Amino acid sequence: MQFLSKYSLKKYHTFGTDVYTKYFTEINSVAQFKNLLQEDIYKNNSLLILGGGSNLLFTKNYDGLVIKNNLHGVDVVKQDENHVWVKAAAGENWHQFVLWCVNHNYGGIENLSLIPGCVGASPMQNIGAYGVEIKDVCDTVNAIDVQTGEEITFTNANCKFGYRESIFKHIYKNKYLITSVVFKLNKKPVFNTSYGAIEQELKTMGVTQPSVKAISDAVINIRSSKLPDPAKIGNAGSFFKNPEVSKQKHDELKQQHPNLVAYALDNGNYKLAAGWLIEQCGFKGKRFGDAGVHVNQALVLVNYGTANGSEIYNLSQQILDAVNNAYGVTLEREVNIY
Numbered sequence: 001m002q003f004l005s006k007y008s009l010k011k012y013h014t015f016g017t018d019v020y021t022k023y024f025t026e027i028n029s030v031a032q033f034k035n036l037l038q039e040d041i042y043k044n045n046s047l048l049i050l051g052g053g054s055n056l057l058f059t060k061n062y063d064g065l066v067i068k069n070n071l072h073g074v075d076v077v078k079q080d081e082n083h084v085w086v087k088a089a090a091g092e093n094w095h096q097f098v099l100w101c102v103n104h105n106y107g108g109i110e111n112l113s114l115i116p117g118c119v120g121a122s123p124m125q126n127i128g129a130y131g132v133e134i135k136d137v138c139d140t141v142n143a144i145d146v147q148t149g150e151e152i153t154f155t156n157a158n159c160k161f162g163y164r165e166s167i168f169k170h171i172y173k174n175k176y177l178i179t180s181v182v183f184k185l186n187k188k189p190v191f192n193t194s195y196g197a198i199e200q201e202l203k204t205m206g207v208t209q210p211s212v213k214a215i216s217d218a219v220i221n222i223r224s225s226k227l228p229d230p231a232k233i234g235n236a237g238s239f240f241k242n243p244e245v246s247k248q249k250h251d252e253l254k255q256q257h258p259n260l261v262a263y264a265l266d267n268g269n270y271k272l273a274a275g276w277l278i279e280q281c282g283f284k285g286k287r288f289g290d291a292g293v294h295v296n297q298a299l300v301l302v303n304y305g306t307a308n309g310s311e312i313y314n315l316s317q318q319i320l321d322a323v324n325n326a327y328g329v330t331l332e333r334e335v336n337i338y
């Protein structure tokens with residue numbers, strides 16, 4: 001097995017900050033990963049498994065072994081009259097996989113077009129956008145225990161999905177390498193256009209009859225207009241989660257700030273639009289050296305070029321403090337900090 005030492009991670013994560021890892025290797029097959037388990041460098045270092053690197057921020061060099069997951073392959077594993085079960089390897093680029101499904105007219109993930117990252121990270125984060133989350137389409141997650149090499153399959157229920165949450169971010173953090181995900185998709189798609197921006201965009205596009213392809217195109221248009229392309233400006237999508245507050249807290253805030261953007265949840269609580277809170281605190285479009293807050297979406301922190309991870313982290317702390325002082329709401333970072 002080849003290990004690279006003191007290796008730059010700049011092109012392996014979407015914030016694009018210049019950090020180094022003590023050791024770096026790539027795996028192209030499950031067998032190769034199982035061989036890796038026997039290596040001293042593997043046994044004696046902390047591990048970080050990397051997919052697209054689109055949801056993390058390095059505040060310092062990584063003192064361990066980074067393993068880039070390069071497992072590839074997309075296969076139909078089962079189908080019936082209404083559904084198709086598609087297995088995608090963890091290292092597949094998420095958006096390319098979505099386009100593959102769109103081209104086959106398999107419905108279910110078209111609302112998740114253009115999300116950066118790889119298939120393997122999608123259940124970890126329970127990625128979501130425009131009214132759809134991975135939990136709605138994930139059938140099973142295949143993984144390997146990083147200590148024993150044992151292969152295991154998690155059902156959807158075992159993944160304990162929540163808002164940008166799963167068991168892989170908590171008790172199973174760094175315990176499993178996800179090898180593939182099986183998605184249950186619709187051959188007779190049911191469209192989810194309820195998220196306001198999609199319907200508006202379909203109208204603008206002149207679409208009267210929604211299709212998997214039309215919705216994917218609409219989402220691509222919306223995302224491209226609001227969110228920075230990580231290939232051009234370093235970022236990791238939404239840096240914070242939208243916070244959940246009680247009805248009482250919501251009502252108090254709404255009285256003081258009638259323009260507050262909030263969504264009622266089934267459990268009686270409210271989800272607040274963190275982007276709105278951050279914008280009200282004056283951060284939208286602000287730039288501190290090369291670290292900044294995106295001009296079109298205050299929830300997204302960006303690296304304009306040479307910002308380092310600590311500068312971006314410090315900016316996120318300033319935002320957290322400002323929102324807390326102004327609204328008494330504590331934001332939670334969505335991005336994983338290393």
Ligand code: EPU
Pocket residue numbers: 128129130131226236237238239240241242261273274275276277279284296297298299334
């Ligand atoms: N808003 C502002 N100012 C801003 C941004 C947003 O006032 O700068 C308000 C607007 O009223 C807007 C509302 O917040 O209508 C919601 O904004 P948006 O539709 O952009 O969605 P979001 O809640 O900010 C979430 C996800 C995104 C996902 C979009 C669309 C989280 C943390 N983020 O953002 O996911 O694309 O909804 O579904 O839940 C990601 O996770 O990386 C991500 C980009």
